[in-house]
Amino acid sequence: xxxxxxxxxxxxxxxxxxxxxxxxxxxxxxxxxxxxxxxxxxxxxxxxxxxxxxxxxxxxxxxxxxxxxxxxxxxxxxxxxxxxxxxxxxxxxxxxxxxxxxxxxxxxxxxxxxxxxxxxxxxxxxxxxxxxxxxxxxxxxxxxxxxxxxxxxxxxxxxxxxxxxxxxxxxxxxxxxxxxxxxxxxxxxxxxxxxxxxxxxxx
Numbered sequence: 001x002x003x004x005x006x007x008x009x010x011x012x013x014x015x016x017x018x019x020x021x022x023x024x025x026x027x028x029x030x031x032x033x034x035x036x037x038x039x040x041x042x043x044x045x046x047x048x049x050x051x052x053x054x055x056x057x058x059x060x061x062x063x064x065x066x067x068x069x070x071x072x073x074x075x076x077x078x079x080x081x082x083x084x085x086x087x088x089x090x091x092x093x094x095x096x097x098x099x100x101x102x103x104x105x106x107x108x109x110x111x112x113x114x115x116x117x118x119x120x121x122x123x124x125x126x127x128x129x130x131x132x133x134x135x136x137x138x139x140x141x142x143x144x145x146x147x148x149x150x151x152x153x154x155x156x157x158x159x160x161x162x163x164x165x166x167x168x169x170x171x172x173x174x175x176x177x178x179x180x181x182x183x184x185x186x187x188x189x190x191x192x193x194x195x196x197x198x199x200x201x202x203x
């Protein structure tokens with residue numbers, strides 16, 4: 001389930017009177033993307049089918065989101081593949097033991113699969129730059145402190161009716177205090193949604 005981004009605005013509007021809603025939403029998206037990139041707060045699980053003879057795959061994510069990080073790729077027997085930026089070279093196909101997440105949504109496994117199997121891919125996500133909603137669990141985890149991050153940014157804008165550098169600094173401190181606690185704490189939420197990813201060959 002998803003929550004409209006406008007659900008945050010009631011905690012922002014009273015402190016930046018005169019600021020257009022569109023500006024608040026744009027700033028909110030930037031703040032939420034930053035939170036999700038810095039904290040493993042939006043978990044999502046995919047089923048990825050590794051096909052015989054195919055090493056490269058595209059990672060799919062739900063509409064309105066973007067990939068933040070690839071946390072784990074787990075084999076059917078529960079073994080987690082090793083995340084390695086320098087994939088070892090194998091002379092023959094076999095059971096994949098390593099993976100690499102490239103820039104964007106591309107993932108490579110090694111060795112090349114000798115037979116097809118369904119793996120589990122654990123990801124963290126962030127809102128798309130044009131998102132209008134956010135996962136309910138992410139909203140619940142960020143509703144308290146994300147508005148402080150938004151206010152810190154908006155109140156820094158000079159020459160506006162809502163400009164307030166002192167209050168912006170206070171909101172920045174409050175925002176980062178909670179964000180740092182989130183970074184230290186364990187997982188906040190985990191989506192159990194599942195999809196199948198089809199492998200494709202790269203030329």
